[in-house]
Amino acid sequence: xxxxxxxxxxxxxxxxxxxxxxxxxxxxxxxxxxxxxxxxxxxxxxxxxxxxxxxxxxxxxxxxxxxxxxxxxxxxxxxxxxxxxxxxxxxxxxxxxxxxxxxxxxxxxxxxxxxxxxxxxxxxxxxxxxxxxxxxxxxxxxxxxxxxxxxxxxxxxxxxxxxxxxxxxxxxxxxxxxxxxxxxxxxxxxxxxxxxxxxxxxxxxxxxxxxxxxxxxxxxxxxxxxxxx
Amino acid sequence: xxxxxxxxxxxxxxxxxxxxxxxxxxxxxxxxxxxxxxxxxxxxxxxxxxxxxxxxxxxxxxxxxxxxxxxxxxxxxxxxxxxxxxxxxxxxxxxxxxxxxxxx
Numbered sequence: 475x476x477x478x479x480x481x482x483x484x485x486x487x488x489x490x491x492x493x494x495x496x497x498x499x500x501x502x503x504x505x506x507x508x509x510x511x512x513x514x515x516x517x518x519x520x521x522x523x524x525x526x527x528x529x530x531x532x533x534x535x536x537x538x539x540x541x542x543x544x545x546x547x548x549x550x551x552x553x554x555x556x557x558x559x560x561x562x563x564x565x566x567x568x569x570x571x572x573x574x575x576x577x578x579x580x581x582x583x584x585x586x587x588x589x590x591x592x593x594x595x596x597x598x599x600x601x602x603x604x605x606x607x608x609x610x611x612x613x614x615x616x617x618x619x620x621x622x623x624x625x626x627x628x629x630x631x632x633x634x635x636x637x638x639x640x641x642x643x644x645x646x647x648x649x650x651x652x653x654x655x656x657x658x659x660x661x662x663x664x665x666x667x668x669x670x671x672x673x674x675x676x677x678x679x680x681x682x683x684x685x686x687x688x689x690x691x692x693x694x695x696x697x698x699x700x701x702x703x
Numbered sequence: 704x705x706x707x708x709x710x711x712x713x714x715x716x717x718x719x720x721x722x723x724x725x726x727x728x729x730x731x732x733x734x735x736x737x738x739x740x741x742x743x744x745x746x747x748x749x750x751x752x753x754x755x756x757x758x759x760x761x762x763x764x765x766x767x768x769x770x771x772x773x774x775x776x777x778x779x780x781x782x783x784x785x786x787x788x789x790x791x792x793x794x795x796x797x798x799x800x801x802x803x804x805x806x807x
Contacts, residue, residue, distance in 0.1 A: 482791070535797070536704070549719075584747070584748070601733050602731055602733060628735060628778075628790055629779065630783065630784070631775075631784070631788065632783075632784045632788075644784075644785045645785075646785075646789045647785075647787040647788060647789060648784065648785075649772075649788070649789050649790075649791060650789070650790045650791070651790075651791050652733060652790060652792045652794050653793065654731050654733055654793045654794070655731050655747075655750065655753065655768055655793035655794075655795065656730070656747065656750045656768060657747055657768075657770070657793055674757075696804070
């Protein structure tokens with residue numbers, strides 16, 4: 475359920491003052507724009523099911539698997555690497571193997587984990603298309619796939635990072651990774667100070683999707699209190 | 704018949720130049736690095752040539768794939784950030800040429 479958005483100039487009053495609001499109607503799913511490729515997908519899927527080449531439930535299983543992939547996967551890897559030096563060593567030697575060893579299934583992935591350091595900040599893009607380590611991060615956000623991001627991040631990375639709230643001093647190297655071929659990248663953000671005795675589970679909550687793409691850093695520990703009980 | 708794969712021609716640390724070529728058809732060498740030089744950061748391994756794969760052709764032997772680190776100031780003459788900012792791009796061997804000598 476998404477919140478509807480209000481622009482400041484339209485609303486200078488609260489919702490509780492009684493009079494009706496005018497919001498643009500959002501069309502029902504069926505009344506949205508049907509592109510040629512969307513139509514093609516529907517036609518192909520329906521005929522493959524009709525001819526019993528694939529079964530509806532097989533597709534459903536795949537959708538469920540895809541929906542279950544998300545940044546929590548990558549965050550688990552990073553939290554483990556922060557906590558366990560031998561796991562960090564494996565991540566550095568063979569990141570794909572490191573992912574598999576904690577039960578992730580990046581079977582086709584050729585993974586490289588690039589580590590942020592005090593003087594190096596990494597950020598990932600695919601300028602050619604939108605390659606993304608989705609077994610570890612889930613589906614990519616629309617902005618990652620946009621022409622704007624894909625062209626600007628290799629042209630003026632610091633400006634783009636500023637837009638995400640990430641300001642880097644001039645003595646830090648910004649290193650942009652363009653996944654132009656077979657490798658896929660995950661950024662390991664720097665571990666925030668004051669988290670030395672945190673559990674892996676708690677640490678993982680500091681590590682967001684955007685920090686593993688590299689447009690932000692890990693969250694501030696003060697913003698991620700431990701669970702109660 | 705198994706096709707023997709070739710040994711990588713370039714080593715990590717070596718300075719290489721990306722060929723300034725514009726062949727017809729599919730390739731995955733971005734335009735913005737063509738003709739520029741950088742350092743080999745690592746050899747990624749051998750992978751099938753996407754230029755062949757795209758047309759359903761035999762993509763053997765697999766070719767060495769490298770990551771090449773290039774300075775932003777090398778790419779953009781008006782780069783506004785610090786001179787140490789870089790891009791690292793994956794480039795197939797047949798797009799690379801020797802320039803300097805490998806680091807000892």
